[in-house]
Every structure is written in C-alpha cells, then in structure tokens.
Amino acid sequence: MPELPEVETVRRGLENHLTGRLIERVELRRLDLRFPFPEGFAALLRGRLIESVERRAKYLLIRLEGNVTWMCHLGMTGRWTLLGADSSEVDDGPHDWVVVHLDDGGRAVFSDHRRFGFMDYFETSEQDQNRFLAKLGPEPTPDHLTPMDLAGALRGRRTPMKAALLDQRTVAGLGNIYVCEILFRSGISPRRNASSVAGKSGVTKRVER
Incomplete structure (x- = not known):
C-alpha cells in the first residue's frame, strides 16, 4: 500500500x-x-x-x-x-x-x-x-513532530512498538514498510513495549539520530 x-x-x-x-x-x-x-x-x-x-x-x-x-x-x-x-x-x-x-x-x-x-x-x-481525518496524529516531519512529542504519545502505551507506530493516531502516514525501517535503524525491537521506549534513553535520543 x-x-x-x-x-x-x-x-x-x-x-x-x-x-x-x-x-x-x-x-x-x-x-x-x-x-x-x-x-x-x-x-x-x-x-x-x-x-x-x-x-x-x-x-x-x-x-x-x-x-x-x-x-x-x-x-x-x-x-x-x-x-x-x-x-x-x-x-x-x-x-x-x-x-x-x-x-x-x-x-x-x-x-x-x-x-x-x-x-x-x-x-x-x-x-x-471529517471522519477519516479528525483523529489523525501529527505528520512525521520536523515541523510537526519532535522526539519529545513522540515520547509523550508513547508514554503509557502497552502495545508493541510496531503497532503503536502503525496506529495513525500516533503518527499519521506511516505504514508497514517505513515503520519496519525506522525500528531497524533505531535498533528497537518491533515487539518491545511502546511505553518502555519513551524514557530518557529511549525514543528521544534514538529519533534524534
């Protein structure tokens, strides 16, 4: 897709x-x-x-x-x-x-x-x-999404990291291919609990790479 x-x-x-x-x-x-x-x-x-x-x-x-x-x-x-x-x-x-x-x-x-x-x-x-657009999250660009924004969106989420990023309410526009690439390049397991990535040594540092 x-x-x-x-x-x-x-x-x-x-x-x-x-x-x-x-x-x-x-x-x-x-x-x-x-x-x-x-x-x-x-x-x-x-x-x-x-x-x-x-x-x-x-x-x-x-x-x-x-x-x-x-x-x-x-x-x-x-x-x-x-x-x-x-x-x-x-x-x-x-x-x-x-x-x-x-x-x-x-x-x-x-x-x-x-x-x-x-x-x-x-x-x-x-x-x-609009029913398709109203609940979309921010675009995955520097103008719309910062590492701290993403950390906040993941905090408290018990779902696997891959599922959290595929959720269009977290970040809008990502699909399976790009989520897999992002997690691979960040060294984050797709099965890892999303909330565990939102700490100081987690997503905020990795996304800034």
Missing part, C-alpha cells in the same frame, strides 16, 4: 498538472470503489476550479473553489495517470474507473485494480470534523 512518501510524490505530480485547471466533467464508470461514490459526486465536481492539491497522511486533498475538498485515498493499487490534450493514450483500461476532463483538453484518470481506494468530498472549513 502506498505510504506517505509515495502519496506525496503523487500529490506533487497532480499539483503540477491540475492546479488552476477547471473540471469540465467527471466520468464515474462504476458506482463504487471501496465505498460507494457520494450521491451527486460527479455533478458536484463539474465546473469547479482546482485551487491546490494537498495531502494529509495518506489522503490526497484536492482543494476546489467554493469551500469544497475532494478527497482521494489510493488504497493498495490506486494510481493517477495524467493525459495531455495531444495524448494518443486512451482511457478505457479495464480498471480505469474515474476520468476527469479538464478545460485544457487534458484528462486525469484514476485506475484501481483491487478497488481498495475511495473518494469523498467535504466542506474545506469542516476538515477537522
């Missing part, structure tokens, strides 16, 4: 091609992915200007005019393909479920072989109340 770095790479690619474009129409080629598309989803997106493409944890947040955010989760196999107006590539692959037609003649095609991805929308001003 794509983790934070992979989703950030996708975000940057979408940002370069979608920001400032107008959505002319949206084709939904099935009624659902992991979850059903919201009622009136295609109509809601049609005619809106794409203001920016952001990310929170593993979620892509496409900001549209009119206080609307279009949220996309890639699931395990979701991917976006960007086709220019002069592209001869077709968008009729067996797993091309969403085709976004843009005002410059380009298309953004969302494909998902296993259909574990999903899309939704919400009012941008109500992001903190």
Whole structure:
C-alpha cells in the first residue's frame, strides 16, 4: 500500500498538472470503489476550479473553489495517470474507473485494480470534523513532530512498538514498510513495549539520530 512518501510524490505530480485547471466533467464508470461514490459526486465536481492539491497522511486533498475538498485515498493499487490534450493514450483500461476532463483538453484518470481506494468530498472549513481525518496524529516531519512529542504519545502505551507506530493516531502516514525501517535503524525491537521506549534513553535520543 502506498505510504506517505509515495502519496506525496503523487500529490506533487497532480499539483503540477491540475492546479488552476477547471473540471469540465467527471466520468464515474462504476458506482463504487471501496465505498460507494457520494450521491451527486460527479455533478458536484463539474465546473469547479482546482485551487491546490494537498495531502494529509495518506489522503490526497484536492482543494476546489467554493469551500469544497475532494478527497482521494489510493488504497493498495490506486494510481493517477495524467493525459495531455495531444495524448494518443486512451482511457478505457479495464480498471480505469474515474476520468476527469479538464478545460485544457487534458484528462486525469484514476485506475484501481483491487478497488481498495475511495473518494469523498467535504466542506474545506469542516476538515477537522471529517471522519477519516479528525483523529489523525501529527505528520512525521520536523515541523510537526519532535522526539519529545513522540515520547509523550508513547508514554503509557502497552502495545508493541510496531503497532503503536502503525496506529495513525500516533503518527499519521506511516505504514508497514517505513515503520519496519525506522525500528531497524533505531535498533528497537518491533515487539518491545511502546511505553518502555519513551524514557530518557529511549525514543528521544534514538529519533534524534
């Protein structure tokens, strides 16, 4: 499953091609992915200007005019393909479920072989109340998470260290691959009790490496 770095790479690619474009129409080629598309989803997106493409944890947040955010989760196999107006590539692959037609003649095609991805929308001003985003922990970057913050989040946790880091309420965006790498490089057993790592000689020193 794509983790934070992979989703950030996708975000940057979408940002370069979608920001400032107008959505002319949206084709939904099935009624659902992991979850059903919201009622009136295609109509809601049609005619809106794409203001920016952001990310929170593993979620892509496409900001549209009119206080609307279009949220996309890639699931395990979701991917976006960007086709220019002069592209001869077709968008009729067996797993091309969403085709976004843009005002410059380009298309953004969302494909998902296993259909574990999903899309939704919400009012941008109500992001903190969104059911998928409300309980997410801080991003694993120096601007959002310090060693002391992480130590505080782990203090009193009786769960194994790996499970604690995979919990999106502790740190947002980490998955199995990066958690395993972090623990290996830190010399911390994934089975170790999370609370035992939060002491002075534990996570605060190891994360600062």
